[in-house]
Amino acid sequence: MTGDGVDKVEDLLGGGIYAFVGRSGVGKSSLLNRIEPDLNLKVGRVMEKTGRGRHTTTYSQLFPLRGGYVADTPGMQTFGYPGTSTEELADCFPELRDYRAACRFRPCTHSHEPGCGVKEALEKGVIAPSRYQSYLSMLAEVQAREKSRYD
Ligand SMILES: Nc1nc2c(ncn2[C@@H]2O[C@H](COP(=O)(O)OP(=O)(O)OP(=O)(O)O)[C@@H](O)[C@H]2O)c(=O)[nH]1
Ligand SMILES: [Mg+2]
Ligand SMILES: [Zn+2]
Known part of the structure; x- marks a missing residue:
């Protein structure tokens, strides 16, 4: 809104194909309008109660910009893993x-079991700790969902 830092984003755009991605209401469309007012993208208000966006942008669209292209995309409310089982989750890594x-x-969930090949590889440094942490946080999500299904 103030224009602060917009030039830094503009510097990143040139010749390639880019997409603005993020939660609804963070200001993707506003930022693009600021960079290129002719785009005239629809901008929504954030709900006062929740601080969330209203899904103003409803589909992804690619616009020519600075010799390349940029896509405005609809924000997502949350980002989650849609699979059903913990076994399937490990397949995703x-x-x-x-x-x-x-x-x-x-089966092994690679979280607490002794003699786990994945944890062994982690300790040896062949699996990135950040990736293993991502796996664990998604695992917690899937387990919570499985639990609520049986409750
Ligand atoms: N204070 C402040 N408000 C902003 C800024 N950028 C955008 N907004 C406001 O945030 C609200 C949402 O902006 P949008 O550009 O519609 O957000 P969006 O990310 O495109 O949202 P979706 O299309 O729903 O995914 C609008 O009311 C904007 O005026 C900013 O830098 N500062
Ligand atoms: Mg938008
Ligand atoms: Zn294991």
Whole structure:
């Protein structure tokens, strides 16, 4: 709104194809309007009660800009893993695949089980701790969902 830092974003745009992605109401469309007023994108208000956006942008659209293209996209309320089982979740992490065969238990959630091939690989430094942390936080999400299904 103040224009502060907009030039830094503009510097990143040139010749390529870019997408503005983020939660509804963070100001993706506003920022694009600021960079290129002719785009005249629809901007929504944030709900006072929740501080969330109202899903003003409803579809992704690609616009020519500075010799390249930029897409304004609809914000998402939350970002979650849509799968159903913890086994499927591990399938989504290609770097875990090679080490799962070494797990002592089947199935293994690679979180607390002894003799886990994935944790062994983590300790050896062959799996990035940040990726393992991502796996664990998604695992907690899936387990909470499975639990609520049975309650
Ligand atoms: N205070 C402040 N408000 C802003 C800023 N940028 C955008 N807004 C306001 O935030 C609200 C939402 O802006 P949008 O540009 O519609 O947000 P969006 O990310 O495109 O939202 P969706 O299209 O729903 O995904 C509007 O009321 C804007 O005026 C900013 O830098 N500062
Ligand atoms: Mg928008
Ligand atoms: Zn394991």
